[in-house]
Amino acid sequence: xxxxxxxxxxSVVEGSISITSAVYAMDTKEEWRNYxxxxxxxxxxxxxxxxxxxxxxxxxxxxxxxxxxxxxxxxFYALAIYQMKNMVRVGLPSLTxxxxxxxRIEKNPLDRKSTRL
Numbered sequence: 806x807x808x809x810x811x812x813x814x815x816s817v818v819e820g821s822i823s824i825t826s827a828v829y830a831m832d833t834k835e836e837w838r839n840y841x842x843x844x845x846x847x848x849x850x851x852x853x854x855x856x857x858x859x860x861x862x863x864x865x866x867x868x869x870x871x872x873x874x875x876x877x878x879x880x881f882y883a884l885a886i887y888q889m890k891n892m893v894r895v896g897l898p899s900l901t902x903x904x905x906x907x908x909r910i911e912k913n914p915l916d917r918k919s920t921r922l
Contacts, residue, residue, distance in 0.1 A: 812842055821850035824857045845870050850877040854886045864896030875905030882909040889913045
């Protein structure tokens with residue numbers, strides 16, 4: 806995850822973002838709160854979160870993400886949040902546009918009342 810620090814000032818990712826526990830294993834949820842892309846507003850392809858159980862929300866990680874273009878997709882989806890056993894809230898308050906295809910949020914403990922993006 807230390808490689809994420811070099812993207813601190815990044816505002817556009819030309820490509821995709823994939824976060825999985827197999828790649829970014831952390832000891833505690835609190836460690837995830839130290840990582841952020843605070844200026845990221847756009848991803849041109851897709852955002853995938855899969856079994857990254859340390860993450861409970863994307864609020865801190867991508868606080869300004871507003872556009873996911875979906876030029877390339879992950880199994881027909883521009884945003885996929887799958888099997889995140891500790892996810893309690895998506896937490897993307899700035900997300901206003903997913904330009905291509907859809908969203909898959911499945912097999913997470915999200916309460917239906919709190920699935921607001």
